[in-house]
Amino acid sequence: MNTTKALLSLMVLAFATQLASAQKGVNDLDPVTERKIDSIINLMTLKEKMGQMVQYNGSFDLTGAPSEIDGNTKLQKLRAGEVGSMLNVLTAAGTREAQENVMKYSRLKIPLIFGYDVIHGYKTMFPVPLGESASWDLEAIENGARIAAVETAASGVHWTFAPMVDVSRDARWGRIMEGGGEDPYLNSVIGVARIKGFQGTDLSDVFSIAACAKHFAGYGYGEGGRDYNTVNVGISELQNSILMPFKAAAEAGVATFMNSFNEIDGTPATASVYLQREVLKKDWDYKGFVVSDWGSIVEMINHGYAKDKMQAGELAVKGGSDMDMEGLVYEESLVPLVENGSIDEALLNDAVRRILRVKFNLGLFEDPYKYSDETREAQNVYTEAHLEASEDIARKSIVLLKNENNALPLKTSLKSIAVIGPLAADKDSPLGNWRAQAVPNSAVSVLEGIQNKLGAAVEINYAKGADLAIGERAFIQPLKLNQTDTTGFADAVAAAAKSEVVVMVLGEDAYQTGEARSYTDITLAGVQQELLDAVHAVNENIVLVLMNGRPLDLSKPNEQVPAILETWFLGSRAGNAIADVLFGDYNPSGKLPVSFPRNVGQEPLYYNRKNTGRPSSDLIFYSGYEDSSIEALFPFGFGLSYTSFEYSDISLGAETLNADGTLTASVSVTNTGDVAGKETVQLYIRDLFASKTRPIKELRDFKQIELEPGESKTVTFVITPKTLEFYSANNIWETEPGDFEVMIGTNSMDLKKAAFSYE
Numbered sequence: 189m190n191t192t193k194a195l196l197s198l199m200v201l202a203f204a205t206q207l208a209s210a211q212k213g214v215n216d217l218d219p220v221t222e223r224k225i226d227s228i229i230n231l232m233t234l235k236e237k238m239g240q241m242v243q244y245n246g247s248f249d250l251t252g253a254p255s256e257i258d259g260n261t262k263l264q265k266l267r268a269g270e271v272g273s274m275l276n277v278l279t280a281a282g283t284r285e286a287q288e289n290v291m292k293y294s295r296l297k298i299p300l301i302f303g304y305d306v307i308h309g310y311k312t313m314f315p316v317p318l319g320e321s322a323s324w325d326l327e328a329i330e331n332g333a334r335i336a337a338v339e340t341a342a343s344g345v346h347w348t349f350a351p352m353v354d355v356s357r358d359a360r361w362g363r364i365m366e367g368g369g370e371d372p373y374l375n376s377v378i379g380v381a382r383i384k385g386f387q388g389t390d391l392s393d394v395f396s397i398a399a400c401a402k403h404f405a406g407y408g409y410g411e412g413g414r415d416y417n418t419v420n421v422g423i424s425e426l427q428n429s430i431l432m433p434f435k436a437a438a439e440a441g442v443a444t445f446m447n448s449f450n451e452i453d454g455t456p457a458t459a460s461v462y463l464q465r466e467v468l469k470k471d472w473d474y475k476g477f478v479v480s481d482w483g484s485i486v487e488m489i490n491h492g493y494a495k496d497k498m499q500a501g502e503l504a505v506k507g508g509s510d511m512d513m514e515g516l517v518y519e520e521s522l523v524p525l526v527e528n529g530s531i532d533e534a535l536l537n538d539a540v541r542r543i544l545r546v547k548f549n550l551g552l553f554e555d556p557y558k559y560s561d562e563t564r565e566a567q568n569v570y571t572e573a574h575l576e577a578s579e580d581i582a583r584k585s586i587v588l589l590k591n592e593n594n595a596l597p598l599k600t601s602l603k604s605i606a607v608i609g610p611l612a613a614d615k616d617s618p619l620g621n622w623r624a625q626a627v628p629n630s631a632v633s634v635l636e637g638i639q640n641k642l643g644a645a646v647e648i649n650y651a652k653g654a655d656l657a658i659g660e661r662a663f664i665q666p667l668k669l670n671q672t673d674t675t676g677f678a679d680a681v682a683a684a685a686k687s688e689v690v691v692m693v694l695g696e697d698a699y700q701t702g703e704a705r706s707y708t709d710i711t712l713a714g715v716q717q718e719l720l721d722a723v724h725a726v727n728e729n730i731v732l733v734l735m736n737g738r739p740l741d742l743s744k745p746n747e748q749v750p751a752i753l754e755t756w757f758l759g760s761r762a763g764n765a766i767a768d769v770l771f772g773d774y775n776p777s778g779k780l781p782v783s784f785p786r787n788v789g790q791e792p793l794y795y796n797r798k799n800t801g802r803p804s805s806d807l808i809f810y811s812g813y814e815d816s817s818i819e820a821l822f823p824f825g826f827g828l829s830y831t832s833f834e835y836s837d838i839s840l841g842a843e844t845l846n847a848d849g850t851l852t853a854s855v856s857v858t859n860t861g862d863v864a865g866k867e868t869v870q871l872y873i874r875d876l877f878a879s880k881t882r883p884i885k886e887l888r889d890f891k892q893i894e895l896e897p898g899e900s901k902t903v904t905f906v907i908t909p910k911t912l913e914f915y916s917a918n919n920i921w922e923t924e925p926g927d928f929e930v931m932i933g934t935n936s937m938d939l940k941k942a943a944f945s946y947e
């Protein structure tokens with residue numbers, strides 16, 4: 189058969205049988221699809237194989253260093269079939285145009301896959317991921333990701349570079365905002381909820397998009413909280429903490445992985461045979477593909493790991509990186525590397541197979557333009573229903589950190605209220621960083637939320653007090669903070685002096701968090717603490733509303749104000765959600781997914797630490813600080829409610845768990861306050877001795893319950909051997925016999941305890 193005939197019959201086969209394949213996850217191989225992939229690979233030239241492994245940036249957003257090659261050269265390469273994917277190409281029309289270049293001109297007509305960073309919404313903005321994680325509401329989180337997928341898919345895009353499941357324990361790191369916080373288990377279940385939301389039950393659904401578990405691996409552990417920095421961890425920590433959420437993502441069938449910029453123990457993750465080939469593709473039997481991070485292949489030259497692009501390409505492909513994101517390494521190196529015998533063509537075949545598999549799963553061979561539909565785009569982006577869903581999860585993400593003498597909720601019968609602070613009327617920062625297609629200044633501000641809530645009878649005295657940032661704020665440039673200008677203080681003080689209560693909205697500018705936004709000072713930035721001091725001097729009745737993407741050092745404000753509400757960056761309808769909580773229309777239920785420190789010197793700070801040989805005590809020669817407690821100011825899992833909950837002791841179903849058995853652990857929780865409320869009941873486990881040292885406690889399950897005043901509910905957890913599993917000294921996941929503690933309670937510090945053993 190000549191090539192043209194082979195191509196034709198292949199295309200007929202592709203069109204006719206695509207509808208028959210009902211794959212659910214990338215790991216469930218469909219024999220028909222695999223045979224189609226075989227035929228395509230058989231037809232491909234070396235250059236065409238290389239092409240599938242190349243991803244170019246389009247023209248919309250720049251999320252890394254500017255491209256070395258111009259648009260026209262890129263276009264020619266698209267037409268020649270030398271590009272398999274593009275990022276940052278958007279809209280139904282824009283993606284159609286790019287796709288046409290491949291479908292009309294290239295020899296094999298293999299559709300492009302379009303990727304984009306849809307991190308917390310496409311145009312309708314949801315809370316930033318760390319904030320949304322504070323809801324601990326997996327259903328709402330999945331729903332948020334689903335809506336983001338609907339808007340993304342309707343805009344022509346097939347693939348999001350999310351969720352980020354990097355466990356991060358360092359408040360200095362700007363990207364802590366982008367994940368599920370410090371706990372491996374919470375990151376796992378939240379990551380899976382997001383993957384389910386993005387991918388739906390079937391990737392070929394026109395509203396499903398491929399997800400991407402990133403950054404594989406260790407990116408959240410950069411030394412000193414400095415972005416892109418060196419990581420040094422051993423296998424036990426790597427497997428048990430960092431990799432746990434990635435393993436869960438692979439098991440959930442996430443379509444793709446992205447590797448990371450950092451090195452671990454001297455090897456850049458991008459070239460890590462251990463991570464990408466041994467753990468991911470062999471131990472976890474993962475069938476999707478790995479995209480590099482932006483330029484992470486070429487950056488191996490800067491790491492001092494590759495001497496030039498040729499060697500970088502060789503190391504990356506051998507290491508298991510299947511696609512080169514805008515690094516321009518694979519396009520120069522892969523063909524010569526195969527031709528000169530440095531790499532086996534089978535490595536390219538494997539990478540191409542994985543990439544084509546995802547394209548087949550998305551249904552792109554059936555219809556390369558199926559996502560590029562202007563009518564669907566007009567109907568499905570930024571709808572009222574989507575905005576309402578974002579407001580719903582925004583409310584659930586708010587964490588009440590302090591509420592002395594029931595300072596909150598505020599009464600709508602107030603005569604006057606001052607609303608003060610650089611973030612009070614800000615309609616932009618609530619949109620957060622990594623905001624995709626959000627319209628700048630489109631969020632409901634806190635001031636607007638309060639105005640919407642209160643009638644004209646209440647006097648609202650607004651004063652900005654000070655600017656947080658100076659000059660232009662943008663994703664692609666450093667932010668300049670206002671460190672000196674206090675000229676607005678006088679207005680703020682006057683507003684506070686004449687008001688019954690003050691709502692102060694302080695925290696971070698959205699562009700203080702996110703990629704490359706590392707800070708060494710995590711107290712209130714700029715002149716905000718001075719502003720708080722000045723206002724406090726005239727009116728102590730202050731409710732501090734915080735907007736931020738990382739844990740802050742709140743030691744000083746915590747001594748000054750009676751009430752603190754952590755609101756993160758809550759998205760499009762932030763102000764309404766915050767006003768609902770301020771005035772008691774929603775009883776706050778969020779719990780911190782990350783520890784808030786007493787001072788930056790405690791970082792990295794995390795509740796699931798090891799005991800050490802000399803656990804912290806008041807005595808000298810124990811592991812602590814002379815000038816600070818080692819405990820958080822607000823611990824992991826912490827969050828108050830307008831009601832109170834009382835926990836009974838734990839009742840265990842048995843004292844021993846057997847290999848094929850289960851063990852129940854129950855508590856009764858009573859609402860002892862005056863209003864209905866939602867509680868997140870948390871279960872922690874401690875393995876008292878093991879072949880590798882284990883943390884003093886680890887979250888292993890949680891349940892949310894709603895209780896009316898006076899009502900009690902029994903919450904029962906089922907513990908199985910799997911609950912106790914860890915990556916042991918045998919280098920496998922297993923449960924070792926021994927003694928355990930089970931702890932249940934309202935946060936990681938306030939827990940009931942019981943003991944059992946596993947035989």
Ligand code: BGC
Pocket residue numbers: 251252275305349402481482703
């Ligand atoms: C980030 C990734 C992101 C990529 C593409 C990189 O700088 O680390 O998380 O997906 O850019 O925008």
